Amino acid sequence: MKVTIDGQEIHVEPGTTILQAARMIGGESVPPAMCYYSKLQGSGGKCRCCLVEVTKGSDANPTPMPKLVASCVTGVMDGMEVNSKNSARVEEARKSVTEFLLINHPLDCPICDQAGECDLQNLSFQHGKSETRFIEEKRTFEPEDIGPNIQLHMNRCILCQRCVLAADQLTDGRVHGVISRGDHAQISTCLSKAIDNEFSGNVIDVCPVGALTDKTFRFKSRVWFNKPYNAHRNCDKCCGKTTVWMFGDEIQRVTARKDEFHEVEEFICNTCRFEKKDVSDWVIEGPRRFEKFSVINRNKYALHPPKVEIRTEKHILEGREQDQKRISMVEVPEKTNGNSNS
Amino acid sequence: MIMEKYIYKQDINITPELMARINELLSHYPEDKKKSALLPVLHEVQDAHDNWLSYELQDKVAEILEIKPIEVYEVVSFYTMFNQKPIGKYMFEFCRTSCCATRGVEDLMDYTCNKLGIKEGETTVDGMFTVVGVECLGACGYAPMMQIGDFYHENLNQEKVDQLIADCRAGKITLHDK
Amino acid sequence: MGRKILLDKINIPGIKTYEVYRQNGGYASVEKALKQMTPDEVTEEVKTSGLRGRGGAGFPTGLKWSFIDKKSGRPRHLVCNADESEPGTFKDRYLMEYIPHLLIEGMITSSYALGANLSYIYIRGEYMWVFKILERAIKEAYAAGWLGKNILGTGYDLDLHVHCGAGAYICGEETALIESLEGKRGNPRIKPPFPAVNGLWQNPTVVNNVESIATVPWIVLNSGEEYAKIGIGRSTGTKLISASGHIKNPGVYEIELGLSVDEFMNSDEYLGGMLNDRPLKALVPGGSSVPILPANLIFKTANGEDRLMTYESLSDGGFATGSMLGSGGFIVYNDTTCIVRNTWNFSRFYHHESCGQCTPCREGTGWLEKILHRIENGHGREEDIELLWSIQSKIEGNTICPLGDAASWPVAAAIRHFREEFEYHVRFPEKVKNRDHFVHEPFEKVRHLVGKTIV
Numbered sequence: 001m002k003v004t005i006d007g008q009e010i011h012v013e014p015g016t017t018i019l020q021a022a023r024m025i026g027g028e029s030v031p032p033a034m035c036y037y038s039k040l041q042g043s044g045g046k047c048r049c050c051l052v053e054v055t056k057g058s059d060a061n062p063t064p065m066p067k068l069v070a071s072c073v074t075g076v077m078d079g080m081e082v083n084s085k086n087s088a089r090v091e092e093a094r095k096s097v098t099e100f101l102l103i104n105h106p107l108d109c110p111i112c113d114q115a116g117e118c119d120l121q122n123l124s125f126q127h128g129k130s131e132t133r134f135i136e137e138k139r140t141f142e143p144e145d146i147g148p149n150i151q152l153h154m155n156r157c158i159l160c161q162r163c164v165l166a167a168d169q170l171t172d173g174r175v176h177g178v179i180s181r182g183d184h185a186q187i188s189t190c191l192s193k194a195i196d197n198e199f200s201g202n203v204i205d206v207c208p209v210g211a212l213t214d215k216t217f218r219f220k221s222r223v224w225f226n227k228p229y230n231a232h233r234n235c236d237k238c239c240g241k242t243t244v245w246m247f248g249d250e251i252q253r254v255t256a257r258k259d260e261f262h263e264v265e266e267f268i269c270n271t272c273r274f275e276k277k278d279v280s281d282w283v284i285e286g287p288r289r290f291e292k293f294s295v296i297n298r299n300k301y302a303l304h305p306p307k308v309e310i311r312t313e314k315h316i317l318e319g320r321e322q323d324q325k326r327i328s329m330v331e332v333p334e335k336t337n338g339n340s341n342s
Numbered sequence: 343m344i345m346e347k348y349i350y351k352q353d354i355n356i357t358p359e360l361m362a363r364i365n366e367l368l369s370h371y372p373e374d375k376k377k378s379a380l381l382p383v384l385h386e387v388q389d390a391h392d393n394w395l396s397y398e399l400q401d402k403v404a405e406i407l408e409i410k411p412i413e414v415y416e417v418v419s420f421y422t423m424f425n426q427k428p429i430g431k432y433m434f435e436f437c438r439t440s441c442c443a444t445r446g447v448e449d450l451m452d453y454t455c456n457k458l459g460i461k462e463g464e465t466t467v468d469g470m471f472t473v474v475g476v477e478c479l480g481a482c483g484y485a486p487m488m489q490i491g492d493f494y495h496e497n498l499n500q501e502k503v504d505q506l507i508a509d510c511r512a513g514k515i516t517l518h519d520k
Numbered sequence: 521m522g523r524k525i526l527l528d529k530i531n532i533p534g535i536k537t538y539e540v541y542r543q544n545g546g547y548a549s550v551e552k553a554l555k556q557m558t559p560d561e562v563t564e565e566v567k568t569s570g571l572r573g574r575g576g577a578g579f580p581t582g583l584k585w586s587f588i589d590k591k592s593g594r595p596r597h598l599v600c601n602a603d604e605s606e607p608g609t610f611k612d613r614y615l616m617e618y619i620p621h622l623l624i625e626g627m628i629t630s631s632y633a634l635g636a637n638l639s640y641i642y643i644r645g646e647y648m649w650v651f652k653i654l655e656r657a658i659k660e661a662y663a664a665g666w667l668g669k670n671i672l673g674t675g676y677d678l679d680l681h682v683h684c685g686a687g688a689y690i691c692g693e694e695t696a697l698i699e700s701l702e703g704k705r706g707n708p709r710i711k712p713p714f715p716a717v718n719g720l721w722q723n724p725t726v727v728n729n730v731e732s733i734a735t736v737p738w739i740v741l742n743s744g745e746e747y748a749k750i751g752i753g754r755s756t757g758t759k760l761i762s763a764s765g766h767i768k769n770p771g772v773y774e775i776e777l778g779l780s781v782d783e784f785m786n787s788d789e790y791l792g793g794m795l796n797d798r799p800l801k802a803l804v805p806g807g808s809s810v811p812i813l814p815a816n817l818i819f820k821t822a823n824g825e826d827r828l829m830t831y832e833s834l835s836d837g838g839f840a841t842g843s844m845l846g847s848g849g850f851i852v853y854n855d856t857t858c859i860v861r862n863t864w865n866f867s868r869f870y871h872h873e874s875c876g877q878c879t880p881c882r883e884g885t886g887w888l889e890k891i892l893h894r895i896e897n898g899h900g901r902e903e904d905i906e907l908l909w910s911i912q913s914k915i916e917g918n919t920i921c922p923l924g925d926a927a928s929w930p931v932a933a934a935i936r937h938f939r940e941e942f943e944y945h946v947r948f949p950e951k952v953k954n955r956d957h958f959v960h961e962p963f964e965k966v967r968h969l970v971g972k973t974i975v
Contacts (some may be wrong), residue, residue, distance in 0.1 A: 040480040044879050045710035048918050069916045073710045096914035100883035133907055136890040159876060178705070178876075179419040181688070183886040184878035190415045191397060370681035375721060382705035385645065385733075395803035413704075420705040420875075421686035423645045439607045440808060440865045441764040441851055450956060458775050477689070477869050478607040479646050480666075482849065485760055492648035519652045 001078040005029050005052075006086045018071035018082055019050055023261060029084045032094070032102070032123050034208050035160035036072035037263055043165055044072035047158065049123060051093045051249050056081035068093050091127075098127040103134040104183070106155045112242050113151075116212030116223040120158065141186050146176065149215050149274050150204060154186050157211035163187060163203035170267055173196040178247030187211065198237055201273040205256050217245075217253040224311070226252060228290070230338075231282040238314060239267040243288050251277045257288070350427055352396035356406075360390050364406060376407045380417055381415060383407065384424060389518050393433065394425040424474065428467040430472035432517075434466040438475040446484035447458045450486050452504050470510065491517030522776040523750060525738045526731065526756045530618055536653070538660035541621040549737035553629045554674045557740070562633035563853050566736060568744030570756035575601055575692070575729035576807060576847040577922075578831050582744075587716040588634055589724040597725045598636040600627055600733050601697055602643040605812050606691040607808035607869060608774030608849025611760035612730035614772040616643070616650050618958065620657040624680065626668060627735035629740055631678050634726055638679050641730075645686040654682045689873035693921045694727035696721075707877045708921035718905055729847075731760055751777035755830035759845070765852035768792035781805075781827040781834075782819045785852070798854040799964075802938075805834050806846020808866050809926030814860070839933065855962040859941050861955065864892035865933040872926035881924040884915040888931055895942060899948030905942050909935055943970045 002011055003021050006029040011194055012021045020038070022030045037045035044050075051068040059079030064229035068090060071082070084090060102124060109115040141154035159178065164187070166173040176189045189195065195203070202214050233240045245253040254273050256264035276282065356364075364383050380403070387403055388395050392418040395403075397411075397507050401420055404411040416443070418424045425504065432477050455461055466470040466520050481487045484496035493516070495506060534540040540613045541547075553562050588596060600623065616623055623641065631639045643651050658680055661667045669677045683701055685691045688900030691700045697711035719725025733875050739747050748756045748805040755777040764770045767785070769792040775784060781803075796799055803813045821827055822841035827834065835842045853862065871889040876882045888911055889905050912928035920926070935942060941963055945952050947970065951961075955970065 045920060048879050048920075051918065070710070070920075093914075093918055096918065097879050100879045100887075100914070103883055103887060133910075134887065136887070139886070151845045158879070159882065174410060175412055177416040179416055181420045181705070182871065182874040184880050185882070190412070192418075220554075260908075298856075362777075369837060370683070372721070375702070377703035378683075378701060381645070381700065381829035382684055385648070385684060385686065407703075409703075416705055417703065421645070421688050423687035439869050440804075440862055441608055442849075443865050444853060444857055444862070476687075477606060477872050479577055480604050480610045480613050480644070482608050482610055482851065483772065484610075485764060485770075492652075494649075519649055 001076055003076040003079075004081045004331045006082070012076060014075075016076050017075055018052055018054075018069075018080075019044075020222070021050075021076055022071065022084060031071050031084050032119070032126070033072055034123065034158060035163070035260070037162050037206055038261075039263060039267075040162060040165040040169060040206065041070060041248050043160075043162055051090060051097070053083045053087040053090050054080060055083055058269055068108060086245055093274055094123075095129070098123055099129070099133075101158055102128060104139045104155075104189055105123075105158075106138065106140075110158070111219075112153075112225075113213040113218060114207075118210060119208035135223075135342040139183055142148065144188055145192055146189055147196060147215075147255060148198070149201060149262055151213045151215045151218055152187065152306045153211050153213065156209050157187055157188070158179075158282045160207070161184055161219045162206040162240075163212055165199065166206045167197075168205050170199040170202055175195065180275050196221065198269050198271070199267060201270045202256070202264070202267045204273075205258070205267075208262070214255075216271070216277075220252045221245075221247050228288040229258065232285065232287040233276065233282050234271055235269060236281050237281065238272060239268065240272060241266055242268055242272055242282075243280055244284070245294060251282070261337055295329075350393060350396060352399055352428075354396075354399050354402055356390070356402065357390070358469075361388060363442075364518040368407075377413070379407075380407060380414065381421070384418065386415075388424060388425075390518075392428065392431075394428050396426075399425070428469075431470050431517065432490055433474065435474055435476045435479070435482065437479040437485070437487055437489075439478035439482075441478075441519070442485040442487065445485035447486035450498060450500065450503065451498055454507075457507065459485070466476050469508070490515060492519050493517075522774070522779065524774050525747075525750075526615060526622070526734055526760060527619075527772075527774045534656075535619050536621075536623060538621060538664060539659065541619070541880070542664070546621055547625050547628075548793045549622060549740040550625060550628045550632075550666060550674065553632055553740050554672050554676055559633045559635055562629065562740060565739055566633070567746040569735075569747035570744075570751075570754060571732060571735055571739065571747065572755070572831065573729055574731035574735075574759065575808070576606065576846070577906075578845065579791075580597040580808055581732050584716070584728070585634060585726060587714070588636060588726050589717045589778050590703075592721045592724065595638065596634055596636040596640040596718075597720045597723055598627065598634050598637070599694075599701065599720060599727045600641040600693060600730055601694065601696065601727050602641055602647070602730045603685050603692040604647075604730070604847075605644055605692050605873075606779065606809065606847045606849055607761075607866070608764055608804060609762050609805045609847045610764075611762045611772050611848060613647055613650060614731055614762075615734055615760070616647075616654060616927070620653050621651075621661070622734045622737065623654070623730055624657055624661050624666070626736045627670070627680055627695060628661075629859075630728065630733050631680070632676060633736075636726075637677050640720075641680070642680045642691070642701055643649045643682060643684050644691070645684045647683065651682055653682045654847055655833055658682060689869075690923060693923065694708075694938075696921065697727060700726060705875070707875050710920055725952075728737060740838075743768045752830050754816075754834060755832060755975075759829070761829070761848040761850050763791050763852070764849045765850075766795040766798065766854040767852045768795055768858070777828075777830050779829045780819075782827060784829055784850075785818075785939060791850075791852070794852070794854055798856065799962075800852065801855045801857055801963075802859065803850040803854045804849070804853075804930075806844045807849030808851075808869065809922075809929060810844040810846045811929050812862075812937065813838050814937040815938075817841050831963045839929070840936070843933070850971045855964060856956070856959045858896070858952075858955075858958045858963075859934050860892065860896050860945050860963040861951075863931055864889065864896045866930045867892050867927065870923065874923060874927070880915045881919045881927065884911055884924070887911055888915075888927065892931075895945045895954065896943070898952050900946040902943075902946055904946065905935060905939065908942075940967060940970045 031050035034047035036047045052069045052071040058077030068281040109279045146152045228243045233245045244251045257270045365380045367382045369453045372462045405508045489498040561586045571581045572578040610919045688706045691706040693708045693891040700706040715725040821836040831845045834845045867889040870886040874885045887974045912931045915924045916928040
């Protein structure tokens with residue numbers, strides 16, 4: 001079947017979705033995907049980030065589709081023509097979805113362990129705005145403890161439901177799910193049960209945001225200060241192929257190996273992920289490569305950026321210094337010039 | 343929502359009559375689709391247990407239908423008719439969507455709340471009455487109205503509300519049609 | 521006096537019971553269909569009738585039936601959508617409560633046409649007493665041999681059951697209804713695949729509204745051609761209208777499509793005019809999801825033609841000056857109504873009922889409600905009106921199911937037709953402090969305050 005995406009033609013098998021076809025082409029035409037995960041059955045269609053415009057339905061029925069369609073769940077037809085990055089409508093829709101995803105998001109990237117490898121960060125970097133139109137109070141959830149290995153931070157969740165599918169498809173007893181509905185829907189176990197299953201740790205890897213993070217790595221390091229290596233060990237439960245995230249000689253975190261679309265290549269077990277933190281547990285293969293513009297590559301392989309000197313007039317700097325003093329010590333009267341705020 | 347299990351306790355009693363009714367409901371679906379009976383079964387179980395469902399009771403339903411407890415929690419929390427904590431014996435559910443609002447349901451709710459000495463969403467200390475506002479109940483032409491148990495009480499005014507409260511106190515109101 | 525098809529026998533005493541219903545010609549369509557017609561002939565009659573889905577979307581019922589996958593050989597199902605939750609609509613409840621056997625008769629005939637052997641009526645949980653009425657009626661029908669194995673000796677088997685929801689508007693969407701029937705959360709499915717191919721338990725399924733199915737017996741008995749003679753153009757037959765709001769005679773009415781809105785509203789046979797003879801301000805003609813119409817566009821379209829109760833006439837002018845027939849929830853507002861408050865009320869409804877599955881609807885409906893609530897309570901900002909417009913346009917069309925559209929249309933129409941009222945709320949917050957602010961001082965009296973000269 002022939003499909004054209006942003007003017008680039010490709011031949012694919014019947015049953016391929018538009019998103020998969022776009023991923024085969026690669027480059028900037030690949031729609032962002034927050035909820036779709038090729039390795040989880042039934043994922044996709046929910047986040048609406050991957051909307052594309054179908055300008056020609058197929059050779060047999062060339063009428064364009066009136067609405068934007070979710071590329072991750074729409075199969076290609078022979079002769080279909082799709083606009084992704086070339087369409088202003090699509091760009092507008094992606095901006096809207098990004099805005100919607102961010103209005104209730106806590107924007108706590110500076111203290112979030114996912115920062116640096118977060119799909120929502122990347123999405124907002126590409127499609128977001130620096131200001132907000134949302135002046136209402138943000139929605140928040142009660143914290144919930146879901147066990148010693150996994151940290152749930154519901155306020156950051158975008159309800160992609162990947163973790164629910166992962167628990168359904170990888171483990172034999174799902175204990176967490178989506179409860180409540182509407183904008184108060186949340187991921188929860190209801191009774192603060194520990195999620196305890198040999199493959200439960202994979203929910204961390206499938207989570208596109210910082211809602212599910214590794215408790216054993218919590219606040220240890222920013223991901224871009226770690227150096228990732230491919231490593232493997234003989235594991236009787238899983239493939240044993242992982243990425244270990246090192247800081248000096250210390251293994252701070254173990255994850256599955258993720259491809260360019262941030263999907264894991266093979267799921268790994270909890271023993272590999274949480275318990276094997278000694279270098280002697282692993283056979284290190286070599287550094288893991290990341291795409292050129294990934295945050296993780298910053299400060300490592302790139303040239304040092306030229307130092308920029310900001311030239312400011314002297315009296316402005318003096319004024320700023322005075323302001324700083326006042327602001328940081330509001331309660332303390334300035335004795336020197338008698339111009340105190342109190 | 344999460345820790346409520348430890349606050350409220352409920353006596354679980356699946357009587358033979360209730361079990362018979364559950365089995366009747368189960369017979370409406372193919373053998374291998376027991377989960378489909380979840381909503382009707384939850385209604386029956388809730389009606390037989392003071393109109394609310396504790397997590398223990400939800401676990402029991404999961405056991406009967408041979409599904410995972412989380413599948414029951416997910417469903418119970420999605421649908422508004424299932425109560426997850428104890429409520430008054432008579433729950434006054436006022437419809438407050440547009441048509442009822444235009445016909446003065448808001449004033450009537452205030453009146454009822456004042457009369458019972460509670461705020462919307464609260465239960466009286468004697469455990470008799472709860473007043474809540476709900477979304478459209480499909481009785482727009484007979485507004486303002488409220489639901490008590492399985493039944494609708496329509497074209498309300500202050501006198502009718504007074505009468506209903508008196509009837510509830512006298513035990514004259516039927517909650518469920520069994 | 522219009523023709524009655526559904527409510528023809530509603531006044532016969534005891535029509536609720538099987539005996540009276542049968543004595544008055546009930547179940548004749550089952551006899552006719554099963555004994556004299558093939559399933560395809562029944563479908564063909566329904567196609568000829570031009571019957572359009574009465575749940576709101578108006579999709580031709582016969583066409584929908586013809587999409588069902590009969591080739592795969594998997595079991596097929598008919599599911600009746602009685603999850604009537606659209607604010608302003610209460611017609612299905614009336615039908616099921618007072619003449620339950622009509623729906624059951626329709627279910628049997630329709631199931632036969634589709635070749636379904638296991639069918640369900642999905643009723644909303646709040647209608648629990650109607651659930652019980654239907655349950656009893658189904659038992660009567662089983663006892664009389666209209667359901668079960670080998671009906672009327674024709675070899676056709678049908679099991680019919682009633683299933684109840686538990687309080688979720690979204691379960692009126694057909695795929696969410698199917699999910700709910702499977703005992704899951706009412707999250708709409710992503711289409712395609714459509715229910716006609718993969719529906720209930722992944723089997724081919726047709727979901728139809730109560731009123732559509734209740735019309736089938738008449739069509740089978742009197743032919744589709746006869747049905748198509750009623751009405752105008754592509755709006756054939758009769759329609760149940762649920763009338764509510766500020767009118768003299770609220771209730772359920774059966775009208776022939778093509779009746780003028782003027783006659784429907786003002787004649788004594790129908791609504792009997794405005795309550796307390798106050799001036800008419802606005803009309804929602806088809807349930808809360810459809811755009812609201814201002815007084816000047818109710819009886820006449822933008823071109824000055826009479827507005828009729830048909831699918832086409834009500835949507836004449838598109839969303840700019842028209843609306844939709846929708847599910848027939850006819851809500852009338854007089855001059856004491858605050859449109860901002862009413863729009864907030866609708867937005868609260870959609871916020872409350874959003875399933876939370878897809879981003880624009882989950883986040884957007886809540887945002888709309890919060891802004892409208894602020895404006896209504898005197899904390900609005902001038903830029904909020906533009907913001908509302910922008911948010912609704914970003915929700916519309918970008919969601920999985922039509923709830924997103926339904927949440928945005930009322931807001932868009934309110935701003936389009938009643939923008940001055942929003943401006944009034946923003947600029948005179950002290951005047952809108954009480955919720956009945958238009959009761960003593962209708963907007964017409966203060967309209968001059970927001971004239972175009974004030975910026």
